[in-house]
Amino acid sequence: MTWLWLKESQKADEYLREIQELGQLTQAVQQCIEAAGHEHQPDMQKSLLRVGLEGRAGQGWELSLLLSGSSQAASFGKCFLDRFPPDSFVCMCQDLRVLNAVRDYHIGIPLTYSQYKQLTIQVLLDRLVLRRLYPLAIQICEYLRLPEVQGVSRILAHWACYKVQQKDVSDEDVARAINQKLGDTPGVSYSDIAARAYGCGRTELAIKLLEYEPRSGEQVPLLLKMKRSKLALSKAIESGDTDLVFTVLLHLKNELNRGDFFMTLRNQPMALSLYRQFCKHQELETLKDLYNQDDNHQELGSFHIRASYATEERIEGRVAALQTAADAFYKAKNEFAAKATEDQMRLLRLQRRLEDELGGQFLDLSLHDTVTTLILGGHNKRAEQLARDFRIPDKRLWWLKLTALADLEDWEELEKFSKSKKSPIGYLPFVEICMKQHNKYEAKKYASRVGPEQKVKALLLVGDVAQAADVAIEHRNEAELSLVLSHCTGATDGATADKIQRARAQAQKK
């Protein structure tokens, strides 16, 4: 029938109508389209397709478009069949176009339609890639609108991998050529290409290619493989991924000797602090070596201080650790820390002696607490000796004694102490501390000795509102007056309150 129709025979129409009446037109069209697929001659394919097309809704232009490889334009025919689904027709046209292209004698892959379908387009593309027919492969991908990652990118990557094997082209040119073609096509992994380059022994090229890799995480493993650990380290740091940095560090640690490893770290503060953190928990000795290497005496000193109470147990060991620390601090020109450390050595020895002689717990108390403990134990002489030896400032000593004696509730001794000389901290603290121990009687003794500035406060503390009011009035101090007034409670201090109000009124008159 086809032939008849093609020859513009009148009979064609008749046959056609017959088929249509039988309701087999759809099937017939489908068969024509399939037949075209199995045909090898483009002319024949076209004819068959044209018939198929006739059966469709007269969109003959598609044919010319789809088979645009040939010069013949398709003729237009009448529409015999409505709503024939176009998909199979379009697909066939595309498949044929691909098949015709690879069957070309330049390419020479004479595939049949069935073979092609069996093979799938992916495999066909792989074969083209294997034959290094990259441009054709890419054209096919673009023509079939394959997603970039499966299509064009993949082929470009293959191309690049081939490109890096061209030994006669310089690293520079290859890298540039690849970058020009690839740009930042999604799905292309520069690190894969670089790995290939490295596989061909072109390390320099690989490094150049890695420069184009946007993800630092991808660069690092290859760089490590290529033994470019230092470069890998800086790339890892750039990525901001501390795990990556750590991976490189451990690699470096095994690869380099200790000295070189430390030197590398020295130039990378971020890596250094990461490694230090690790050492602090896992390899204390390494940490010490690190500081030694850097001549970081300050940290070294701190390290030994920590050791003096964390790792060493015997007193001799602790003192020795402190001595090392002090030496380090001197080297670091940190005299303050060195002196403080030496003081601590003295204190430790002394505390040991105290424990031996007096019993009880002294080790590891602070200086302040040591003296307090002595006073509480009734060893006043020793306490004073210690205070002198360590040049405890007067103020501190007074606070300390005051608190300790009040804790002992040794009021007699406290009074003696308060009279030993003029208090460097004033007498208000005496009042306060007595009141804290609920000893109003003792408190009153000291209230009278409080200096004028704090007198009101002291009197209020011992509850002598009336006298406080007198003093405040005498001082003509507004703030003090308000303070006293706020302490006046109800009936008992009614008279005092009145007195203050009067004084205020008077002051205002003036």
Next chain:
Amino acid sequence: MAFPHRPDAPELPDFSMLKRLARDQLIYLLEQLPGKKDLFIEADLMSPLDRIANVSILKQHEVDKLYKVENKPALSSSEQLCFLVRPRIKNMRYIANLVNADKLAGRTRKYKVIFSPQKFYACEMVLEEEGIYGDVSCDEWAFSLLPLDVDLLSMELPEFFRDYFLEGDQRWINTVAQALHLLSTLYGSFPNCYGIGRCAKMSYELWRKLEEEEDGETKGRRPEIGHIFLLDRDMDFVTALCSQVVYEGLVDDTFRIKCGSVDFGPEVTSSDKSLKVLLNAEDKVFNEIRNEHFSNVFGFLSQKARNLQAQYDRRRGMDIKQMKNFVSQELKGLKQEHRLLSLHIGACESIMKKKTKQDFQELIKTEHALLEGFNIRESTSYIEEHIDRQVSPIESLRLMCLLSITENGLIPKDYRSLKTQYLQSYGPEHLLTFSNLRRAGLLTEQAPGDTLTAVESKVSKLVTDKAAGKITDAFSSLAKRSNFRAISKKLNLIPRVDGEYDLKVPRDMAYVFSGAYVPLSCRIIEQVLERRSWQGLDEVVRLLNCSEFAFTDMTKDDRASSESLRLILVVFLGGCTFSEISALRFLGREKGYRFIFLTTAVTNSARLMEAMSEVKA
């Protein structure tokens, strides 16, 4: 008075989704180890875990017994052990000891380690070194954002502060970036980004990278939150070091709020046991006083008590039907309110008692003097006395740091003498504490001729770029000058007040510090939001010695609704205080914004100081 929100205040996004996500993921991980198992939980993870999945949920997924990870041998008899830990080397050793002990005893069990929020290579390394890498399976529970309240997300990583700002360890930055990425996936990406500080910048860049790698998914979403503001804690230590006087801050300072709840002791509950109380917007009484200056709280509470009484009293003269109604509907609510009210009154009393004992007024006076920069000598001797009397090691340290930062370092004589005094009072190991504080720039010595030159500031700017990372170590000691006084003047942080500052009707954010000081961090945020950029703040940025950045994505900005553009996510890297939160809530009400807070952890002065302190083990 309790601040009502403005009627036009934007709605907050629903953050409970984060909880559901975390719970589902945890359940999935637990199911990966089918059958009965014992769960070992790190102490720090217990409270956060409790907010996500309670014991009954765990039991549903065949968790048999719960143990705390601590330095004691475990007595578990289960055939399957699951460890839920932070990625710390210490924990790895604990697990290794346990597994190796089993090996010695010829016992085989299944072990699974779940790292939260992520695992670190160093941890796996330790497992390998200890020879048990093959015996355990490792997993990650990417639980990094815990919604503590409707507007507060916490990463619950208090160690972030010490790790980054003291040790220079950047490993948590990745976690921050992941958290931000999660937020932008769930709530749309942020059209406007601002930030200040090195850490902020690194987090931002890493986050951007994550977004780029995974682009496409988030693009279509309408942004729900219009702005994001990242800032480093070290740009403003002053605010964090001040005593808090806003109720929530004061409760935190006094009782320590942990993971959104507080343990009120017997002195508060006026019974013989402690009570764990959840503090958030759901507590109606607390919600009304949390942002108030403490001096208003008592008055408010007693007013509230009177109202409550009146409501109770209504039942007199009711007929039966009304009474039935009252009992079935209102009584429960009233009782609940009554309970809360008495708790908070108890808390207030307890705070008052503690504060008067410590002469709080005197302390606050000293702090204000330091902030304003007058009577430095007097303040110094106050601090000295504070140390001599052994009032509190942490408090003394805090005051010393506050003095140092506000004064651009201590003068050499004071630096030595205060340190000596401190060592005498609290023990020699604090020599290390001082070395830490110096490194972090919290307690330093004035060097002669110590002014920040343009060159220095340029150097520190360079340092923020990757290439110049090499000088960071040198930089950390070199450029940590606070310039607080100059900044304070520039930004007008000390408000001039004629007469008394009315704390009942605050005019500015200074109310959170009794009207004496506007929190620096909050002021910066205010200024940048007003300008929608850093323009005109160059001088401040230079003085702050941090690098700033801003980024506006116009395409997203156009798509954002006007409502979402008034929502601001503030990210505090290294922790934020409740005072800062209150101040920004206040600012929000004034300007019609709503702030959402994301912090690595809620902090306060004591926590900061403890993070820097060396303690004998």
